[in-house]
Amino acid sequence: MVELKFRCTVNPPSDINNSGKASKKFSENLFIYSSNMPQYLSADKEKELIETATTLIVKGKGVLAADESTASMLKHFQPLGLENNEENRRLYRQILFTGSKELSNYISGVIFFHETFYQYDNNGKSFREILKDKGIIPGIKVDKGLVPLAGTNGENTTQGLDNLSERCAQYYRDGARFAKWRCALKIGDGLPSELCIRETSNVLARYASICQQNGIVPIVEPEVLSEGDHDLETCQYITEKVLAATYKALNEHHVFLEGTLLKPNMVTAGFDCKKKYKPEDIARATVTALQRTVPPAVPGICFLSGGQSEEEASINLNAINQYPGKKPWALTFSYGRALQASVLATWVGRPENVSAAQNQLLKRAQAHGAAAKGEYKGGASGTAGGQSLFEANRNY
Numbered sequence: 001m002v003e004l005k006f007r008c009t010v011n012p013p014s015d016i017n018n019s020g021k022a023s024k025k026f027s028e029n030l031f032i033y034s035s036n037m038p039q040y041l042s043a044d045k046e047k048e049l050i051e052t053a054t055t056l057i058v059k060g061k062g063v064l065a066a067d068e069s070t071a072s073m074l075k076h077f078q079p080l081g082l083e084n085n086e087e088n089r090r091l092y093r094q095i096l097f098t099g100s101k102e103l104s105n106y107i108s109g110v111i112f113f114h115e116t117f118y119q120y121d122n123n124g125k126s127f128r129e130i131l132k133d134k135g136i137i138p139g140i141k142v143d144k145g146l147v148p149l150a151g152t153n154g155e156n157t158t159q160g161l162d163n164l165s166e167r168c169a170q171y172y173r174d175g176a177r178f179a180k181w182r183c184a185l186k187i188g189d190g191l192p193s194e195l196c197i198r199e200t201s202n203v204l205a206r207y208a209s210i211c212q213q214n215g216i217v218p219i220v221e222p223e224v225l226s227e228g229d230h231d232l233e234t235c236q237y238i239t240e241k242v243l244a245a246t247y248k249a250l251n252e253h254h255v256f257l258e259g260t261l262l263k264p265n266m267v268t269a270g271f272d273c274k275k276k277y278k279p280e281d282i283a284r285a286t287v288t289a290l291q292r293t294v295p296p297a298v299p300g301i302c303f304l305s306g307g308q309s310e311e312e313a314s315i316n317l318n319a320i321n322q323y324p325g326k327k328p329w330a331l332t333f334s335y336g337r338a339l340q341a342s343v344l345a346t347w348v349g350r351p352e353n354v355s356a357a358q359n360q361l362l363k364r365a366q367a368h369g370a371a372a373k374g375e376y377k378g379g380a381s382g383t384a385g386g387q388s389l390f391e392a393n394r395n396y
């Protein structure tokens with residue numbers, strides 16, 4: 001039998017002697033280098049970022065993602081026969097923000113779209129103030145949407161870095177304490193490409209760094225889309241690759257992880273996959289992917305719902321929290337569709353349905369809040385029932 005041995009050698013820098021110890025000159029250089037490094041964030045800024053991040057993921061609470069772009073609102077309003085104009089969008093968001101204060105038992109923060117951030121209720125009070133009075137932190141979507149990555153097989157990156165620092169500074173002055181930036185990656189033949197993973201990781205890291213400089217906690221969202229017929233294992237493999245690249249880029253950009261949150265997809269099979277998986281399978285694949293890639297310094301992970309029904313999103317989050325593996329981060333929600341489907345289906349644009357629609361939001365927020373503690377017992381189906389909220393080609 002032939003025994004093959006491989007040995008890798010790395011030449012030490014010339015200042016490290018053969019015993020492996022750094023010579024005086026090398027250690028001095030290291031010291032000089034580190035003491036001259038500009039401080040990334042002041043101690044006060046770090047403290048503030050940690051406080052915001054930990055308040056957002058406090059046990060049993062999660063984030064309401066109400067940051068749908070104008071184009072996304074068209075998809076919500078069209079089936080109800082509602083015109084997608086500024087006033088209808090304001091009336092709809094007013095429902096989300098002006099219900100009972102009890103909402104703040106389950107919702108710690110709301111992500112706004114720019115237009116909504118500067119809107120007011122019927123009495124002239126800004127939505128931001130209304131939420132702050134309820135103890136809910138206002139957040140803001142700062143990316144400017146997906147754009148094609150030329151030369152790839154239909155892949156995208158996300159734009160919005162121009163003037164981001166100035167915009168963050170203004171949003172901070174106007175009350176925002178956290179932000180969101182979404183990148184979307186597709187699974188398919190040869191997808192996502194290395195280029196797409198590298199580009200989206202880098203843009204997320206650059207965004208995160210700019211937010212932190214302005215006192216804003218960045219929610220980092222590299223969404224692996226659920227379009228396709230891939231199985232659970234494929235989604236886990238790709239999610240791990242994407243998250244590993246994301247954290248490498250965050251490290252390279254010196255992002256202060258303790259002052260960030262991650263908003264990933266749960267690991268699920270593609271919507272067209274023939275095989276059906278149990279919540280326990282989804283929980284195992286999701287927690288394993290996170291254990292392998294997300295540093296414990298990250299305080300919390302708030303999942304997107306990605307087209308799951310409201311009930312699935314509760315049940316799967318519950319299974320994730322019940323999964324007995326190592327989980328050094330809070331595991332909660334930052335849902336859009338899975339918090340709003342029943343609200344929309346109840347409201348249908350009629351003023352007489354506003355209070356019933358607000359009750360639907362409260363009921364679903366309570367269910368997700370219980371799931372974030374691993375205490376959801378099921379049975380909170382709302383007006384939208386267990387209806388899948390998946391939309392193909394959701395490129396926004």
Ligand SMILES: O=P(O)(O)OC[C@@]1(O)O[C@H](CO)[C@@H](O)[C@@H]1O
Nearest residue numbers: 065067068304305306335336337
């Ligand atoms: O998947 P969901 O839970 O419906 O939405 C997740 C989300 O990141 O994607 C949407 C589109 O950017 C945003 O409105 C929302 O914040």
